[in-house]
Amino acid sequence: MHYTIDPGLYALGNPSKQSPVLVTANYKMSFDKLREALPGRDMWILVLDTKGINVWCASGKGTFGTAELVNRIESSGISQIVLHRELVLPQLSGPGVSAHHVKKLSGFKVIYGPVRATDLPTFLDNGFKATSEMRLKTFTTWERAELIPIELVGNLKAGMIVIPIFFLFTLLGKSGEGWTNTLGHGLFSILGMLTALLSGAVLTPLLLPWLPGRAFSVKGLSLGILFTIILSAFGWGDWITRTGRIEILAWLFLIPAVSAYLAMNFTGASTYTSLSGVRKEMRWALPIEVGAGMVGFILWFGAPYIA
Amino acid sequence: MGQLIYLKDVVTLKLDQKKCMGCGMCLLVCPHAVLGLTNGKVEIVGRDACMECGACVRNCPAEALQVRSGVGCAVAVINAMLGRKNSSCCCVIDLEEKSVDPCEGSTDESRASCC
Numbered sequence A: 001m002h003y004t005i006d007p008g009l010y011a012l013g014n015p016s017k018q019s020p021v022l023v024t025a026n027y028k029m030s031f032d033k034l035r036e037a038l039p040g041r042d043m044w045i046l047v048l049d050t051k052g053i054n055v056w057c058a059s060g061k062g063t064f065g066t067a068e069l070v071n072r073i074e075s076s077g078i079s080q081i082v083l084h085r086e087l088v089l090p091q092l093s094g095p096g097v098s099a100h101h102v103k104k105l106s107g108f109k110v111i112y113g114p115v116r117a118t119d120l121p122t123f124l125d126n127g128f129k130a131t132s133e134m135r136l137k138t139f140t141t142w143e144r145a146e147l148i149p150i151e152l153v154g155n156l157k158a159g160m161i162v163i164p165i166f167f168l169f170t171l172l173g174k175s176g177e178g179w180t181n182t183l184g185h186g187l188f189s190i191l192g193m194l195t196a197l198l199s200g201a202v203l204t205p206l207l208l209p210w211l212p213g214r215a216f217s218v219k220g221l222s223l224g225i226l227f228t229i230i231l232s233a234f235g236w237g238d239w240i241t242r243t244g245r246i247e248i249l250a251w252l253f254l255i256p257a258v259s260a261y262l263a264m265n266f267t268g269a270s271t272y273t274s275l276s277g278v279r280k281e282m283r284w285a286l287p288i289e290v291g292a293g294m295v296g297f298i299l300w301f302g303a304p305y306i307a
Numbered sequence B: 001m002g003q004l005i006y007l008k009d010v011v012t013l014k015l016d017q018k019k020c021m022g023c024g025m026c027l028l029v030c031p032h033a034v035l036g037l038t039n040g041k042v043e044i045v046g047r048d049a050c051m052e053c054g055a056c057v058r059n060c061p062a063e064a065l066q067v068r069s070g071v072g073c074a075v076a077v078i079n080a081m082l083g084r085k086n087s088s089c090c091c092v093i094d095l096e097e098k099s100v101d102p103c104e105g106s107t108d109e110s111r112a113s114c115c
Helices: A028-037 A055-061 A066-076 A098-105 A115-126 A142-179 A179-210 A216-236 A241-269 A275-306 B025-029 B075-081
Strands: A008-012 A019-027 A043-048 A085-088 A109-112 B035-038 B041-044
Touching: A008 A066, A008 A216, A008 B025, A019 A028, A028 A043, A028 A115, A043 A066, A066 A098, A098 A109, A115 A142, A115 A216, A142 A179, A179 A216, A179 A275, A216 A241, A216 A275, A241 B075, A275 B025, B025 B035
Parallel strands: A019 A043, A019 A085, A085 A109
Antiparallel strands: A008 A043, B035 B041
């Protein structure tokens, strides 16, 4: 649990009885980002017990919530340490904290600070006022790029199961064609799966605002189709045989389906999708993705027999 | 690049203007500038930008706002359908459609991908 720090009151620099009190989660990175944003400042930091989880997650869950805050105000003895009765909370703790209830229960006034810790110095210097820009949760290209490794690792774990299965099926289904051919098919299936992964879990997140459609599945689907076309145009010269054409068709189902599914799963990492929206998207997207995936797999596996 | 907008006309956010006292707390907590204040009353100015986080509802002392809040995470919805409480994804959604548990049981970095 080295991502966790002990909840309680911390002093940043040399705080006095008048120094502001900032509240944060006991996820180490939340705490560190807060400290790093305030070099040379004297203030109090009240760390809540959010089970080592970041502010936004914890507030959605309620662990960064009214009850924990009120209890922590009490147990930290902050009311004896400072003379004022104000706490600066990260704006993204709003889903968990009810400012008027905190006031009623503890006497402390909750002031919502900016979304990003890096805006805190300006916020503090402007008399606890955040500009409208500071209040917006963005999802910039860089912020999306930062999420890609995590997405990739998670999906590669699943890929470690799926890719060998495809390889195994190649060996089973196409061994009649000779070893070199079988190996070629097997390697191509790996290439196909990696293409889907690249399309759905890397490039869709990265190119999100510029891809067509609002639903993430549509974004992933269009990129998947594009990649399959590129792959089938350059990747291999199997257009001649009927089996080859069926296989191309199979990948035309498989890659977009997987890409769309992975893109859909990126909704969880995004900062602007609503649950109602995700449910609506999934109602039509999930059956299509699963269906297209199954059709693709049947075509792929059955290609030598159908032809 | 302007604001990213998800699906249109799906958001469950409701505002009862008669109850609104115009304190403006909801404007401060909303991360997507969904609400605006004109002539002492709040109005919904960017409905489709709402991500149903529920911050405005929780911080409205007049109970003028309503939303079915939750985390817009497809993996969590799938987990809920499959009846899984814990998984590699951090968000967990109750089948009741009401309470939402992001980050359940997750201590590694994967939480960041979901919440």
